Each structure stands twice: as structure tokens, then as C-alpha cells.
Amino acid sequence: MAPAGPGTARGTDGPADTLGPAGTGLAVGTVVIAAGLLSFGASRILGAEGAATILVAAALAGVSASWVASHRSSRKTASRSAEFLRLADGLDTGVCLLGADERWIWVNRKLAAFLGVSREELIGQSPFGFLDDDNRTILREAIERKRLGDYSSYELAVTTGAGRRRVLRITPVPLVGEALGLGASMTIVNDADAAGDDARTTAPEHLLRAILDNAPDGALIIENRRIVLANHRMAELGGYTLEELAERDPFEFIHPVDHGLVEDACDTRGSGAIRRSTWEFRAKRKDGTTGWLRDFVVPISWHGREATLHFCVDISRQREESERRDARERRWRALFDHAPTMLLALDAGGRLEEASRRWYRTIGRERDEALGQPITQFLDEASARLWNERVLPDLESGRSVDAVRCRVAGRDGAVVEVRLSATREPPSGGCDGGFLVALESIGEHERLEAQGRHAQRLEALGTLAGGIAHDFNNILFAILGYADMALEQAPEDGSLRTDLEEILQAARRARELVNQIVTFARDDDGEARPLDPRPIVRESLKLLRATAPATIRLHEDVDSELPTIIAHPAALHQVLVNLFTNAIEAMDEQGDLTVTLRALETHEGPAVLFAIEDTGRGIAEEIRPRIFEPYFTTRPVGAGSGLGLTVVQGIVEELGGSISVSSTPDKGTRFEIVLPAMRPSTATPPSRDEQAGDKVTGRGEHVLLVDDERALIEMLSTMLRSAGYTVEAHTDPRQALTSFRRTPGRFDVVITDQTMPELTGDMLAREILAIRPDVPIVLCTGFSEKVDEERARELGIGGFLMKPFAMKDLTSLIDSLNRKHATGLSS
Template sequence: FGPACAAHRSAAQAPAPTAHVVCIDRVVAALARAVAARADRLGRERAERRYRDLFQNLPIGLFQRASDGAFLDANAAMAEILGLPSREALIERRVQDFYLDPADRDRFEADLARDGVVMDRKLRLRRADGRPTWVLVSARAVRDEAGRLLYVEGATRSIDARVEAEAARDKSEARYRTLAEATREALLIHDGERMFDANRAAETLFGLSREALLATRPLDLVHPEDRETVAARIRAGFWGEHEARYVRSDGTTFWASLRVDPVEWEGRPARMTLMQDVTPYREAAEAARAAERRLSNLMEAVPVGLVLLDSAGGVLAANGAGRELLAALGADPGRRVAALAGRPLVDLLTPGGEETELRTPGGDRRVMVSSHPIESSSQGVLWALVLRDVTEEWLLREQAAQQDRLASVGQLAAGIAHDFNNLLLAITGYAELARLDPGVSPKVQKRLEDLVKAAFRAAELVRQMLDFSRGTGGERAPLNLVPVVKETAKMLDRTFPDEIRVEARVEAAEAVVVGSALEIEQVLMNLAVNARDAMPEGGTLTLGLRTRRAGDGPGWAEIEVADTGTGIPEEIRAKVFDPFFTTKPPGKGTGLGLHQVACIVDRHGGLVELESEPGRGTTVRMLLPLRPPRDKGERPKGPDLVPRGRGERVLVVDDDPAVREITAALVESLGYETELAADGAEALERVGAGGVDLVLSDVSMPRMNGPALVAALGERGLRVPVVFLSGYDAPEDLDPGIPYLRKPPTRLALARTLARAIRGEPPLSNPGSEGEGAV
């Protein structure tokens, strides 16, 4: 501190020198303590200022709060997270004000009281403006020496962006998983060394669980003889399609067709492989090639075109099939071949012998062309062309593909039909009940009658849709063509462009044939679409119907479809009904429409006539045999009587509450009493309790379906008649002795079926009167 001295008023007051030293020491000690205290205070103030600056400027929300939740202190970041303009505004609030769910706060406080600290707790809070926000909160309880809570301090971070990103990621992963499991092809995602993912199709293909696949090196699945080839493709970064052999868990080998694409998996580059077992196709192709090799020396005896070309495309040799196919592909066997079916010959000459599919200029045939180089010492490189007519194979493949598509459509259509028939049951049921009301006026009665007819027409359309999806032609029955032609013309007039005028010329009051309405409508639609395409600038489409008499026989129904379009040239007129023949550009037509017309008319025992002239339009006439008239002794059918019940109790079983209610109402309108059950299990209990005279049950239900209910009733010795009422067609394995009604039934069909079942009589094949809806 520097020099120190003692001063006195007089010499008499001065103490001894030793006393001066003691006094100075005390003064110095006091000064030292004062200076140290001041320095300590200044240090604390500077530290507090630094802490306060850090506290206020950190981008993380910091807070202190009392045990009752009141905020004691907070920084600006904390106020911003909670949607307040300043820390002062936050100090006036309590933490309870910001919880969306009080249960979250209770759990937080309980954990804090138990553990003294809570780390990174994810909470959803409510900002001051009412908007929810996601945060991560860490806090600790500060207590005194006695363990009493002084305050809680902690930090809060906003994680809205992270939560949104996680939600987006979860949604993306869910979409990926849905797509991965929906595909029929096996899907593997890997990087060549590690397997990242596999779908159910891959489990089935390899006979391994997903866990086992993920624990397997991708190359370990490859056949040992192909493993190095596949590994080389992986090392080279190959993308695209190829084939290789793989091994299943049971040791069997199969050929797989693979499509490999680059993807990113959790931030890392990976390979997505879609694979399909093509062993049957490979075996079939190999067998075909072996057969071709065995027959290659027979030349004229084989149904394969063999052509030997020089390097300029000149024909050196060809067998009969080769010459015929060259001509069909637009080449002259006697001259230099420059192109086949519009494809330059040079594009078809490949040394690997790959096959190329060509369509003949008329489009009615498919020819597979392959080429093979032959070294000649005198003529250089010659080319051997092999031409195979694969039209029939193509047709079979197309038909198989069509059947696969129809099978998929059929599954969807069956589900739609079930639900739609339930809706139609409600419509027809309530309309039928309304018609029974004596207070309904004749005008309303007529409207209700029209409504019921329209609903049963809709039910028939549903049946036709199911027949089409199964690839069947529908049931053959007496069919009046007059409404078919008129309704089709109305529909075409509504759907075709305004430039095309649609006319219906029906010159017969009745034209009844035995046929399928679905197939006749398909014939009209195929011809109408062709006519529309032939009139790009507009014109007139006419649908006509008349009858032709033929001696003493019933005669013919003549359906005519005429257009004013471009017409058909004479040179191709004879081919228009051939399969796959089309004059439309690729992708615009299959060449099957008119072929289907000819096939359907032939199945109906009819004939097809075609008239056409370029520039004047086309007319197609179909002659279908009329149904023979009724015998003279046959009496017209009398009115249908609706049998009524005598108070018997009918248990109505259906899992759809609305269907249960309307079905019960219809049954009660026929003189029966009803009980209701939601499924077979409940129905079994009610029948066991007694008092049930008949069970009217749906077929497809949860817990216990209709056939299972019948089996359970038999096992318990409960002999009660059962009638099935379903929106589906009757299963093939259903007991034929159980009456089966399709929804929606007519009231007459329902009445007859219930009455016969209660009397123990066998079911009728058609319990409704002629023309009355679906049964």
C-alpha cells in the first residue's frame, strides 16, 4: 500500500515507538480488508453483469420459477418461445398458463419432485397467442440445506422445425412402406454389403423372414456361379435391368429378373432392386431355343422362316416360311431387303441374336425377327435371319393379361357390388314400404314404382359389371332389344362430342332374342367407338333396329350401326374382323374391338354384314335369331300373389344396422314378427334361447359368417330353417338346399322364399316374377 506514518497533536501524546508499529499494522490490516472487500464486490458485480449479459443473450430460453409456478426470472429467448414481447411480460405469468395438457405438467412436476432433475422432456405448450408449440425442457430443483424447494431453474428449446421434419419423415416412410408392401415384386434395398430393407414379397420369394434377410449379405443370396458377375456389376455401379440366378432358403435355385436403381437410404447411397422369379419363362425360352436348334436343318419342314442375307441385304436363300414372312413384313424376297415393317434392316442385324418383335403393315400379325452373323471366307459376313410368326402366342399373352386385369377388377367390383347392393336394398325396401301406405296418392305411387324399377335396373347393372369383371358374357335369357338399342343411343348422345349427332331408328315394337344384355351392349359400344373415331370432324351415328321374317321361322332381329365417317378401303375390308388388325396408330387401338363383335354375334348364333365406301361412311349390320313365339296353348301369366306370414318370428342377421332395419321392416310388412342380430354369434345365442321360426342371414359378417352359423346350428341340434340374403353372388360351395337371395330382392321374391322355407319346401330357382329385379 506504500509508506505509512503516524501523526500526533503533541509530543506528549506520542506513544512509544513499538506502539507506533502496532498501530500501523492494525491500520494497514484494516485498509487491506477494505480494499479486498471492495475488489471482491467489484468482481462479483462484473461477474453478475457477464452472467446477466449471457443469460439475456443466449438463444436458448432460460428461466427461474417459484414452487407455485410463477416465473421469477427469464431471458428474452424464453419470452419469444412462449409468444410474449419481453421477459417482463413473462415474469407476470405462471408456468401453468402455457400447458396444453394439465396431465403433462403433473407428470413433469412429479418427475422433478422425485428425481430433482428432468432432462430434455418433450412437451407441447400453448403460446400466448394460442398457437401450440413443441419444446424440449430441462430443469432442476434448487433446495436449501433443509431440503425445502427454493426455486426451479431450467432451459427451454423450441423444436417446432424438428417435429415438423420428423412428421414429414414419418409420413414419407409410411408412404414408402405402403408402396413397398403393395408391389408384387420382391424389393431389396442394400449397398452391396449390408441389407437395409425388404418387403413381404421378398420374404416369400426367398423363404426368409424380414429379420433374416436384413441379417444376410446381399451377395450371399446369389447363386455361387453368378456371384462374381453380380458383384462386378455392383462395383461398376451398374443400374438398369439384368437377370441372375438366386438361391432360396431351401436350397432351390431360381432365375430372377432384376431392375436396379440408385436411391438414398438414411443419408447413404444405396441400391433399390426389384426382382421377379422368371424361371418358368427362362425354361420355356430355353426349350424353344433348343427346339429351334434341333429343327434348323430341316428348312422347308419347319414353320419358321429362315433367310440368309449378304452384307448388302440381298436374299441368298430362304425357306417357304421365310419368303412368306418377308412379304408380310413389306419386303420383296426377290430384291434387296432394306427394311422390315418400316424398321431399317441395319437396326435388326445384331450379332447377339437378340429377337425383335415386328408388326406387319396391316397390324394383324406379330413376327419375331432375330439375326445371326456367319463368317464366310468368300463373301465376308453373312446374316442368317430367323422369322417366327408369334401372332397366336401374342394373342394368348394378351388374353392372359386381360384375365389377370379382369381378376383384379373382379375383386374390387365384388366389394363395390356388395356395398352398392346394400344401398339398393335400403332404397327398394323403403320404396316398397311406402307403396303399401294407403294414403299415398296414385301420382306418388307411380313415382315410387319408377324408383323401384330404377333401383332394380341398377342392381342388374351391378350384376353385369361383375359378369364383365369375371370375363363371362352374363346369363342368356329372353332379351328385348328395343330398350337396349334406345338406352344405348341415349347414353352415346350424352357422352359423345357435340359434333356427332346420335340417332335411334327403331322400327320394331318388340325384338326378343335369347342373349346377354351385357354382350349386346358391348357390341354396340365397340361399333360406336369405331364410328366416333372415323368422324374426327363430326357427323351422324345411327343405331337402327328392325325385324326380318324368314318363311315359317321366327326370323331375325337386325341391329344396324351406321356412320358418315371416312369409310374403309376395299383392300382391307375383309381383314377388319381379324384379331389385332387395326388401322389406328400405335397406342390408339388394340385391333380387338371388331374381333370381339364378330365373336359375340357368333356366340348368339348370328351373322355380321359390313358395307363401307371411302368418304361415305360405314354400316355394320348384325342379324340375331329371334326367340320362337310361345305355344298357342300357353296361357299368359296371371298376377303374382304375395304369400304372407302368420306371425312367425324371423331372426334378421346382418352386420349393417341400416340393412337390418329395412330388412326387418320388409319382413314385418309380410306378416311376420322379427328379431335382430348383428352377426352369427349373436344369432346363435338368440336361436338357442328359443322362439325363432326362421333365420334370414347375411353371408359375409365378422365374428361368425352365415355358413358358419348354419354349421353351428347343426352342431347344437337347433333345427330352424335358414335363408341367405347377400350382396355377393352365392359361393360355389354353398349348400344348394339353403335358399339364397341377392340384395336387393323384390318383395315378392322375399315373400315366396320365406313362405317356402317355413313350410320346408325346396327353394325356387327364381322366386320373383318375370322381370322383377335381382334374386
């Protein structure tokens, strides 16, 4: 016979089952009883025996109530519960606890005697078994009424075990236990024939007083707005003495705001039933402070008159705590709703459970119609796919998703660009868990602002890199120079020569690196290229409009057809800004500045004329020949470098153009620059993106960056991050490959150097493409490396960059690859 494993259930005849529901472990049993005790205090009193029963139980109720709250496994309570059972057993009134399944959990001896069946047989049985059809209906209706809060008494005719028919008066007890989810209800059963008015008047007052005095909760009896009985605990709650409470109007101790509530609660006139069995109010303490009390009210008969018995618990702490909790909750809710970011809580199936107001505004739907819908329903097709294929797998494997770019289908068919960040909420307690999602809209304004910040950071980095490079170049110059001189003196053979060659080699490498960093940081390649001059003129004017005094009028006169010129956008920009600055300065806050752009035919071919004309004070004839001289300035010392026009002339001449000036004192000055147009044969008009020279900004795309040159990789990752990308950088290509293999879906683009020990860039690319053929890859190579653009294309590598390259080259390449990739996804 196979031995039963540790997890095997015990046989149905095992001790656990024979104990029955009332005995299934002390914990469950005592909880049920405790609930019963608690509510017992709120039961109705029918007769002298009943009153005694209830008060005994009520005395225990407080203990049990606090026990339910804080000492679930307290031994003391267990013994008190046992004591209650013993007491209840000794009563001359039937008492029972009915489970949620409508079977008896416990009955006392008296009830068992009423029914003529042993207690052991009754436990686990249904009371319906003792009733005929009519009485079953009565009980069924009574249970239904009780569910709706109606605890009025009723009578039932039962057929006892001996076949006798008896009429019992049943009083259901409003059970706090039910509210606590404990599923038991208590019923007091009296022999209807034995209950009489005479019994009601014989309530033994000294017994009541003794019991109340031992109750752990405050207790008092009020009759006709007069406190006729109070226990010590009640007095203690408010810091009073018993004498101070006796015979007083209870309303003196109640906060005026709650008077109406109390009147309502104590009103037993007419029906003899209370409207509320449990309620909360503010009571005045003797020291003038206010505290919260919870009151269980029971209508009783006091010396033959209607009265109410109250059990009071101090709930100030809980009230304060719950008020604090409510306030906290309100605060979080306000934060949640007013956040500029859309915040979403999704269930485990990705359906909307909760969202901040901004979300509903963005999608243009009401909360009710959006809740329960899957998030993908609110995304455009490509983004929904992104969610299912990339975001969800990441979240489900426990990784957070940071700033992934998505599109939300907004109101009236509008599409809202957002950055999506999300994290998984693991299951806890009764919750299945789900996902927490934040969506940040990338409005035009934000995008521009980010670009501005990006440009500033780049400039700062460029300055830093330039400074370092300057010092570094000096050092390298010394190393290279000395090593080279030493090499010349070194004997033809021998290790000195090879050592020096190594030094030279290393220094040249360092020179390359510095060169790369400087070029990279410069934010452009420093080379002239074909461009349309108009956007640059317009941009410079825009800048001028923002900085020039409002009293200066700016005019723009630009030919609609202009040939393409060859220029370096930043340099051209610099030329215009320098000339504008001079013009503004010459006008003393009054005047007109006119910029003219004309297509021109010179004897050398087509050209573009830039004319900048002001109505300022002009340039005196005697100094006119000197204005292009370096350090020549008419401004006071410290107000200008005197290099402005020198730089302008330098740039214009580098571009193969010419500059001239004409001026009339007190009338104004006109500078004319002529730049040659590109020969039509080679003209390929640049795309709008290129000519605007705008800085392509990342949108949180994940970049896997691989280069064995640590200095370069640090520089690159800093700049990529500042440009809005999320970067994972590796100096070891094998580690990069491992990382990619682990989560191929995470990366939007891979940037790798070609020359690396262990694994070259093309080999790495091949491995990566074998895992995920659609991932965009950028391969960076030095000048004389074996992989060229054509070879890269053969390998399936979409992007190719020759070192040194500028940051802008890299970001615009990433952008175009991603755009291509996105098109591929959505097509």
C-alpha cells in the first residue's frame, strides 16, 4: 500500500470532519462566536430572562469587539468566548448561531430542549427541517427581511423531535459579524407561550448594574432624555465621574452638530423599534475636547417604560486615521488627476481599470465608456503592435519600459504622439496585479523646448570637448615631436627603435581619438554643403526679432526663385548674425533693417546676393577701409571683440564669395555678400530636413552602443542620452551580443564600431541580424578599414558612418533608419 504523501487529504471520516462546522478549528469557531457576542449587545430584549441573557452577552461584547479588531488569536478571548457559551448554555432562553449556509453552527441547551433533539444532532442541520411549508415561507421571508436590515421579531411553529408542535418567538439579532464577512447570524428563541408582560418588569436592576460595570465598553441606559444608568467605563471615556453623568440630559455631552442624529437614533416612539442600531457621533469630553464614539443601541424596557441601552466605543483614533487616509487619498487623487502626464492602471489583461483625467481628455471619451477596454484600442495600429510585440513581453518578463514612442488615437481622429513608460504591478493580496502606465504627450511646444535644451547641452559639451582637445593636442604634439626626434637618432636595429615606434603609434591613435571627439561634439561636420539660403536667413531673422528692440523694423525681401549655394549652415548663420548685430548697434534703437536675397548672374556664373541694409549712423569714410581688420572696433573697450567683420570676411572668402560695403554717414550702411551658386549639373536640392539644419532628437529609443574605445563610448552615450535616447553601452562586443540575445525586442537600433578585438563590428552585426533581422544597425569605421559602405549593405547593415563623424550625422541616421523601420512595421 502506497504511503500517503504529505499533501494527501485526510479521509472523510477523519476527526476534522466529525467535529462539525462549530468545531472546525478554534480560530474559525471563536471568530464566529465573537461576532455573535458583539452583536448580542444589540439584540432586542423580550423578557426578564431575555434581558439577562442579552446583558450577560453584552458585557462580553466589548471584549470580543476589541478582540476582533486586534487580538484575533488571544487566549483570553478564547476563554471569554468559552465563558459566554457556558453562560448562554445556562440560560432559559434559546440562543443559536446560524451559518451563512443556513445551518446551525451552535445551539444552546435550551433550544435543543425546545426542539427535543440533542445538541450534537442539531449542529450542522438546517432549521428548515423542523418547519412545515407555511412556516418555511415565514422563515424564508424573515431571513430575506433581515438581509434588508429589518430585525423585527416573528413567530414560528416548529415540529419538535418528539412530534410536538410548539410556537416559538424568534428575535433575529442585527449582526456585526455579517458585516465583518464572518457569515454567522444569531437568533434568540423564546417559547412564545411563556413570554408575558409581567416578566418584563422584573428586570433585576442590581444584576444589570453589576454586569454593566464589568463591561469593557462604555454602557448607559437612557430613558426620556435622561441618563438613568452608566458604567464606569462610560464615565472614563469622557473623563467624567459617574455622578457627573447621572440624571443628566445626554444631549449635553453630544456635539450640537450631531443632535439631530441622536434624536433620530433614540426615537423609539410608536413602533418601539429603533431606526438605527449602530451609529457614530461626536461627544464632548470634560476637558473640552471632542472625541468620536460608536454607539450600539438596543431598545429595552426599563421599569416598564421604553428606554434605550447604549454601548459606546471610543473610535476617535480610527476616525482620525480614516480621515487622514481620506485626505491622503484625496491628495493622491488630485495629484493623479492634475498630472500633466496621462496615468493609467491596467489589469493583467491590459484593460483599462483607472486613468487620470488627462487621459480621457486626450482620447475624447467618457470614463465609463473607456473603462474595461484594452489599451491597444486607444493606440494607432503600429503602436498597438508595438505594445503587443515589444512592450508587453518586456513587462511580463519583469522589466520596466521607459519612454517608448507611441501614438494615441485621440479625439476626432487626431493622433497624439506620446512617450510611454510602464511597469508591471505584481499580484498582491486579493489583486491580480496589472500594469501601471504613464504617457507623456510630445506636443510641438515640448518638442521644440527639448530641442532647445538639447542644443544647449551639445554646445556645452562641444565647449568642454574643445577645451580638452586643445590641451590634449599640445600634450600629444610634445609626445609625437620628441618621439619622432628620438626615432631619428635611434639605431637602425634594436628594441629602442621599435619602442619609439610604438609610442608614436599610440600617440597617433590618441590624436585620432581627439579628432573624433572634437568632430563629434561640433554638432556638424564643419563642411560646406548644398543648401537653400532662405531658411537660414529666415531663422537668423527670427532670432533677431526676438532680441532686437521692438522699435527697429525688420524687412525681408527675398526672391521666390533662388539657386542652391554651397555653404556651411552654421557659418552662414554666423555671418548674418554678425552683420545684423552691427546694424542694430548702428541704429540706436530706431530705424529699419532690410535683408534682401536675390538671384544674380556674375561673369563667373550664377550667384546669390545677400544685402543687409540699415538706417543707422553709417561708417565714416576714413575708417571704412579698416573695418575688416581684426581687432578693429569703434566700440568701447570690452564691448566687442573687433573680430566680427574679420570672421565674416574670412567665412565669405572661404566660401569663394566676396563682401563689400557702402555707407553714408547718418543715413545708413549696406553690406553686400555675393556667394556663388552651385553648378546646375551637380545640384541636388537638399531635403527640407537637411537644409533646416535641425537637430534630430531621440524619443526614448533604445540604443545598443558598442565601441571598445572607452573615452569615445562615454562621450557618445552622454550625447545620445542628452539627445533623448536610452543607451546601453558596451566596450566588449561579446557582452553586447549576450545582452541583445537576452532581450532582442528591447533595442530600436544598434550602433557598433568596426575595429574591436574578439569580435569585429561586421561579425557582431551578422550575429545580431541572425537573431532579429529587422533591427537597424549603424556600423562606424575608420578611414582605411576593410568594410566599406557597399560591403555593409551586403551584410544587411542599414547605416554606415565613416569616422570622424558628427553627432548630427549619427542622430539623423538613427532617425532615418527608425523611420524606415516603422514604415516597414506598419506596412
